[in-house]
Structure formats: C-alpha cells, structure tokens
C-alpha cells in the first residue's frame with residue numbers, strides 16, 4: 542500500500558491587449574535638451590508611453606544624489622479603479638498590500654487587470670478613483686516616488702542603439718547620481734546580473750532574457766526600497782527565468798519589497814509570500830499560497846483496487862467524509878473537504894471488506910484548482926524547473 546500526495550498542472554496561452562489610448566498613457570516627463578532629455582525619453586520608453594506625454598514626474602536636480610532610506614517599506618493600494626477612455630474598466634476597487642520585505646504576486650488570466658493595477662501603483666497611470674502609497678509616499682507625489690520605487694515593465698523600452706553601459710549612464714543621470722556613485726553601482730549591477738560580456742553591446746543585440754536582466758538591473762540603479770515588476774519572466778527560457786527568480790530572492794534578502802505580476806502559478810507559489818488573484822479587474826482572493834490552496838482547492842482521495850471497483854465502492858459508501866464519488870480507470874476518486882482526510886478510516890473499511898487495495902492516494906489542492914474556481918479560467922501552470930547540481934532549492938517542489 543502507498544499513501545502519498547500529488548498535484549496537477551495544465552497550460553494556457555496568453556493573448557494580446559489593445560494599444561493604449563493617448564488619454565491613458567502612463568505619466569511621463571517633458572523632454573529637455575541635454576542628457577536629461579535622453580533620460581526622460583528613456584523612462585518614457587520604459588513606461589511604454591510617448592515622449593510627449595503629459596508631465597508629472599519631476600527630475601532630480603542636477604548633481605543631487607538621491608540616497609533612499611534602506612528601511613524596508615510597504616505598499617498599500619486602496620480601492621484603485623481604472624476606467625480607460627474607451628470605457629473599459631480594467632481595475633475595480635483593487636486593494637492590496639505588501640508588507641516590508643515581502644514578495645507579493647499579482648496573478649490572473651489575460652486581461653484581468655494586472656498591468657493596469659501595477660501601473661497605478663507605480664504612479665505611471667492615474668487611477669480613476671482610489672489611491673496608493675509606496676513606502677508612505679503617495680503615488681501622486683511622483684518626485685518622491687521615484688526615489689523609493691524601481692519599476693520594470695513588461696515592455697522593455699530599451700533603446701536598441703544604446704549599449705548596456707549607456708543605459709546605465711542615462712539612468713544614473715536621471716536619478717541625479719554622482720558619476721562616482723553611478724559608476725560603482727553600474728559595475729556592481731552589471732556583474733550581479735551577469736551582463737559583463739554584453740555591457741558594450743547595443744541593446745538590439747540582446748536576447749529577450751538579457752533585455753529583461755538589463756531592465757531589472759536598471760530599475761535598481763537608485764537602490765529603491767520597493768520594486769514593481771510586470772511579468773518579469775514572460776517569454777524567458779527556463780534558465781533565464783531561474784536566474785530572475787534567484788535575483789528576486791536575493792533582492793528580498795536585502796530587505797526590498799517586491800510586487801510582481803505573473804501568469805505562472807508555480808512562479809507565484811514559489812516566490813511569493815502573498816498572492817492576489819485578479820479576475821475581471823477585481824481581487825477575488827488574497828492569501829499565502831497555502832491559504833489559497835486550503836480555501837479554494839479541493840482535496841481528493843484516490844483508491845486503487847485490483848479487479849472490479851464495485852465492492853470497494855460499496856464498502857466506502859457509508860463514510861461521511863467522502864463525497865462526489867467517481868471512477869477513473871482502476872481507481873475510485875472522492876472529494877474530501879477535510880484538511881486532514883481520514884485515510885485510516887478508508888483503509889479500515891476496505892480491509893474489513895476483504896479488499897486488498899493497491900493504493901490510497903491523497904491529492905492535495907493545487908493553486909490551479911483555486912484559479913479555476915475563482916476565475917473560471919486557467920492560468921498557465923508550467924512544470925517547475927529541474928534544478929541543476931549547482932542550483933539551490935528555489936522551488937517548493939512537492
């Protein structure tokens with residue numbers, strides 16, 4: 542006899558979304574003639590907006606070095622709602638929080654409102670109603686927000702003609718870092734993110750994985766307390782994805798607060814202490830991965846017996862904890878609502894009936910179960926990576 546736990550996975554492809562309308566462009570700053578001009582254009586591209594979009598975020602005074610506090614910070618979003626000019630309400634009363642030093646995942650199917658929510662938290666998109674603070678800074682205070690917040694959006698927005706190093710130079714200038722400080726941080730980040738061999742190459746020569754790493758590294762130049770990352774691993778191969786995961790774990794280890802969106806349930810499960818499930822613009826569930834499983838997943842017991850299933854089904858018929866019996870090949874499968882299913886009672890019943898069962902397996906609820914129940918839709922579930930011999934135990938593999 543074997544008694545064990547297992548989980549299921551499935552996959553779903555992402556879709557596209559309509560282009561931004563001018564009125565809904567993320568906030569950007571006016572272009573100025575000098576290095577700042579390039580800097581703001583660069584930021585605009587990072588934000589996915591046009592360079593002549595309305596101004597809001599003021600640049601640092603030249604020569605001023607912004608040194609953000611190293612204290613951990615929290616993010617609070619209070620009933621954020623966004624209705625685009627076309628009439629689409631992409632976020633409805635979205636409230637979420639990230640405690641200092643937490644990694645928080647915003648998960649949902651395509652078009653659920655993840656990017657819209659993150660853009661509002663980043664101060665890049667004005668909410669129709671509601672408010673948010675990052676490290677106690679209101680997102681409307683874009684000048685101070687830029688000090689405490691680092692943002693890496695889905696669209697990399699890198700200038701294909703600029704080298705990696707030039708991107709760092711622009712970013713350093715944007716945040717008013719002195720040349721010495723900027724050079725030190727650039728060196729550290731380039732090394733940390735494995736970009737040294739590519740530092741002098743134009744971004745046009747970067748793979749998607751390298752672009753993501755560069756964008757993430759650039760978001761850290763001013764040493765922000767909080768990071769907002771929109772699908773940081775989208776489109777990455779398993780090796781690059783793993784590298785990003787390790788970086789996020791390291792950043793959390795440094796006391797930073799991270800909010801990221803993903804369509805990968807396993808990614809959220811593995812990295813996040815708190816998950817927000819968004820569907821149709823609304824938060825439909827919040828909790829730790831374990832809480833979500835417990836609350837929304839369905840546990841099941843699978844009983845495998847040799848020969849006919851009839852005697853086993855008859856023997857188990859009276860057990861109150863077993864519901865929704867169904868047959869699956871050589872097994873009987875029951876739903877069990879109890880967090881601790883009484884496997885012993887099942888085994889005893891079968892033994893008393895003289896049935897020599899092959900296996901009794903308890904299936905623990907998966908996040909996929911939770912998603913399907915919450916959103917009526919699937920979110921991509923990809924197999925966890927096989928860690929190489931040098932890979933740390935990043936995954937909470939079952």
Ligand SMILES: Nc1ncnc2c1ncn2[C@@H]1O[C@H](COP(=O)(O)OP(=O)(O)OP(=O)(O)O)[C@@H](O)[C@H]1O
Pocket residue numbers: 555556557558559560561562565625626627629630631649650651652653654655656657658804
């Ligand atoms: N600028 C815009 N103007 C009008 N509608 C928009 C705009 N941006 C997004 N939407 C719509 O708002 C809804 C939410 O989009 P959003 O990009 O926030 O979802 P998402 O969860 O990030 O999706 P995905 O995972 O596909 O990136 C979708 O219906 C989308 O088509």
